[in-house]
Amino acid sequence: MGDNDLSYYWLLRSYWEHGETFIIVEQDIELGPQTIHDLSRCREPYCTVPYVGPGTLLENALGCAKFDAVLLGHYPHLIAERLPQPVTWHMLDALVNTAIRSVHVEPHLHRPSVLHHHVYDGQCACGTDHPLFPVDNDGRYTKGAG
Ligand SMILES: [Zn+2]
Ligand SMILES: [Zn+2]
Secondary structure, X not given: OOOOOOHHHHHHHHXXXXXXXXXXXXXXXXXXXXXXXXXXXOOOOEEEOOEEOOOOEEOOOOOEEEEOHHHHXXXXXXXXXXXXXXXXXXXXXXXXXXXXXOOOOOOEEOOOOOEEOOEEOXXXXXXXXXXXXXXXXXXXXXXXXX
């Protein structure tokens, strides 16, 4: 995805409005063996699986998140109303989280966390020992891992 690409916004919005439970797994996330099983069995309206971001554990991000049909059914126009204008992926995590919290739904956190293959300050956030493949200016791998 390019930095100015709005397709992620439109993809999320269309899944949301479609109204069926969906799970997002971004391309730089490495799932645990039970992650999808646990998310798909959970009946909470909004679930996230934390992962390491820039110096902190991200609990509100979109990298690995489930949106339940119950949530979508109650608030089918939440994205359209709270985020009427498309935004780039840089902004989408925080704005989607804020929109959901605005209707008093908090993320249900799942453990263990998942691995994030993203380079911050020359180190991959996953913390495991693998070669560093070329990254772009944001620290995203341009090929190889993910
Ligand atoms: Zn859950
Ligand atoms: Zn890694």
